[in-house]
Amino acid sequence: MKRLIAEREKARLGGGEKRIEAQHNKGKNTARERIAMLLDEGSFEEYDMFVTHRTTDFGLDKQHYLSDGVVTGYGTIDGRPVYIFSQDFTVFGGSLSETYADKICKIMDQALKVGVPVIGINDSGGARIQEGVRSLAGYASIFQRNIMASGVIPQISAIFGPCAGGAVYSPALTDFVMMAEKTSYMFVTGPKVVKTVTGETITEEDLGGATVHASKSGVTHFVASDEEEGILLIKKLLSYLPQNNLEEPPLAICDDPIDRLEESLNTIIPEQPSQPYDVKKVIEAIADNGEFLEVQRQYARNIVIGFVTFNGISTGIVANQPSYLAGCLDINASRKAARFIRFCDAFNIPIVSLVDVPGFLPGSAQEFDGIISNGAKLIFAYGEATVPKITIILRKAYGGAYCVMSSKHLRGDVNYAWPKAEIAVMGPAGATEVLYNRELKGIEDPEERARFVAEKESEYREKFANPYEAAKYGYIDDIIEPRNTRFRIIRALQILSTKKDSNPPKKHSTLPL
Ligand code: HXC
Numbered sequence: 001m002k003r004l005i006a007e008r009e010k011a012r013l014g015g016g017e018k019r020i021e022a023q024h025n026k027g028k029n030t031a032r033e034r035i036a037m038l039l040d041e042g043s044f045e046e047y048d049m050f051v052t053h054r055t056t057d058f059g060l061d062k063q064h065y066l067s068d069g070v071v072t073g074y075g076t077i078d079g080r081p082v083y084i085f086s087q088d089f090t091v092f093g094g095s096l097s098e099t100y101a102d103k104i105c106k107i108m109d110q111a112l113k114v115g116v117p118v119i120g121i122n123d124s125g126g127a128r129i130q131e132g133v134r135s136l137a138g139y140a141s142i143f144q145r146n147i148m149a150s151g152v153i154p155q156i157s158a159i160f161g162p163c164a165g166g167a168v169y170s171p172a173l174t175d176f177v178m179m180a181e182k183t184s185y186m187f188v189t190g191p192k193v194v195k196t197v198t199g200e201t202i203t204e205e206d207l208g209g210a211t212v213h214a215s216k217s218g219v220t221h222f223v224a225s226d227e228e229e230g231i232l233l234i235k236k237l238l239s240y241l242p243q244n245n246l247e248e249p250p251l252a253i254c255d256d257p258i259d260r261l262e263e264s265l266n267t268i269i270p271e272q273p274s275q276p277y278d279v280k281k282v283i284e285a286i287a288d289n290g291e292f293l294e295v296q297r298q299y300a301r302n303i304v305i306g307f308v309t310f311n312g313i314s315t316g317i318v319a320n321q322p323s324y325l326a327g328c329l330d331i332n333a334s335r336k337a338a339r340f341i342r343f344c345d346a347f348n349i350p351i352v353s354l355v356d357v358p359g360f361l362p363g364s365a366q367e368f369d370g371i372i373s374n375g376a377k378l379i380f381a382y383g384e385a386t387v388p389k390i391t392i393i394l395r396k397a398y399g400g401a402y403c404v405m406s407s408k409h410l411r412g413d414v415n416y417a418w419p420k421a422e423i424a425v426m427g428p429a430g431a432t433e434v435l436y437n438r439e440l441k442g443i444e445d446p447e448e449r450a451r452f453v454a455e456k457e458s459e460y461r462e463k464f465a466n467p468y469e470a471a472k473y474g475y476i477d478d479i480i481e482p483r484n485t486r487f488r489i490i491r492a493l494q495i496l497s498t499k500k501d502s503n504p505p506k507k508h509s510t511l512p513l
Contacts, residue, residue: 101138124163
């Protein structure tokens with residue numbers, strides 16, 4: 001017993017008091033402190049505390065630290081089980097050895113068998129240099145498990161320190177990445193290699209800090225100002241997710257009335273069709289208690305994604321954002337939304353789409369970078385999804401973007417429109433130019449031309465820029481009063497809660513990656 005207690009105490013010290021102090025001086029918590037912050041008090045069951053590495057080269061036969069740089073096990077968060085690994089920077093800079101990888105693989109294998117999420121806390125100098133290829137093998141073994149677990153159990157990565165080289169690919173293979181500001185960075189090649197190879201001088205923060213990955217690359221889904229906030233974010237995120245793909249998401253307790261009328265929505269659409277408004281105001285107005293956990297907030301802001309509950313039912317929101325790029329769909333927005341839709345579909349989370357989209361973003365830059373194959377991902381994701389899909393056209397639904405945004409034709413279950421919806425092949429101005437090109441060429445007088453254009457635009461608007469034409473064909477199930485939207489969505493979610501739909505049997509699709 002004495003030996004056990006002594007060994008445990010030794011293990012809990014990781015790389016020793018000096019290195020723990022250095023960790024704290026950097027504004028970071030230790031691996032074990034992070035686990036204590038995340039898990040319910042007293043719930044942590046640790047595995048493999050007495051594991052040490054097996055390397056003898058470079059004098060490592062004389063340096064052994066119990067746990068070998070990663071703390072692993074399981075516990076509960078708000079009473080629900082999770083498996084966890086937390087990299088310990090105080091032991092060889094948290095670098096990954098063969099035995100360290102084995103520890104992570106062990107909990108991942110078990111998590112998959114019991115159907116419980118895995119949370120990885122990353123803070124590591126990458127492959128343990130002294131171990132060579134055995135360390136690389138360890139990484140690849142983790143990648144393989146990330147892939148097998150994908151779509152079966154939720155996988156969440158917190159980046160609370162360095163994450164460089166091929167090590168970035170394990171978090172990248174998980175469902176959600178969260179980075180802490182200032183103390184974390186991710187890159188495949190660091191500033192020194194960048195300088196040598198390309199001559200570019202750049203700091204770690206500018207190359208792979210949280211801000212860069214939140215706004216430019218979209219690699220991180222969440223940014224936290226510090227570790228404490230990051231831990232709270234993970235807990236919040238988990239509250240929307242089921243434990244695995246065979247379970248329904250948890251039903252939250254809801255004290256917000258389901259028939260709450262939101263008068264502000266009746267006037268939120270501006271008089272002028274070209275005027276923007278903030279779609280997040282609509283989301284907050286209809287969700288339970290106005291709560292919205294936004295995902296990838298700073299990336300591709302022309303589309304808004306995230307989680308809400310409706311009468312306690314966990315739901316994914318996909319909404320065009322008219323106040324950024326007029327809500328146009330572009331490459332980044334398509335990829336962002338497609339990935340989120342596929343996550344929701346894999347984990348039985350219904351999707352509510354709020355549509356106000358003038359079309360795809362035009363231009364050579366978009367075409368050259370592949371808006372065709374990237375836009376196709378969004379169509380694919382919506383068309384493949386079998387979870388309940390509810391669509392509300394708030395205002396514009398033009399052209400291909402109408403088809404894409406969870407239309408009836410892509411197996412939308414319940415499709416509603418607000419009274420000011422405009423559903424057509426293109427906007428009145430563009431349509432008039434195409435349809436009356438010959439007539440317009442014959443009108444020289446600018447005033448007469450303007451009059452003609454205004455008249456034709458108005459005719460076109462009368463005919464198409466309203467929801468009745470689509471409703472006439474049953475493409476829209478009903479035209480609803482905006483203030484009633486919350487109630488209509490909840491009703492739809494209730495009836496669709498027993499929805500069963502499937503896709504033809506196949507090994508997998510050939511989604512246009
Ligand atoms: C072995 C390592 C290590 C590593 C750090 N350490 N990285 N030991 N292998 N990869 C050790 C240091 O020797 C030191 O030991 C302790 O960890 C803390 O490191 P410091 O350098 O003192 O800390 P800091 O100044 O904070 O710098 C952190 C760092 C730096 C930026 C991460 O250590 C660093 O650049 N490390 C190397 C990163 C790297 O190139 N890794 C390989 C990437 S490629 P002592 O005993 O002094 O405490 C890769 C391939 C993966 O990972 C492929 C997967 C497919």
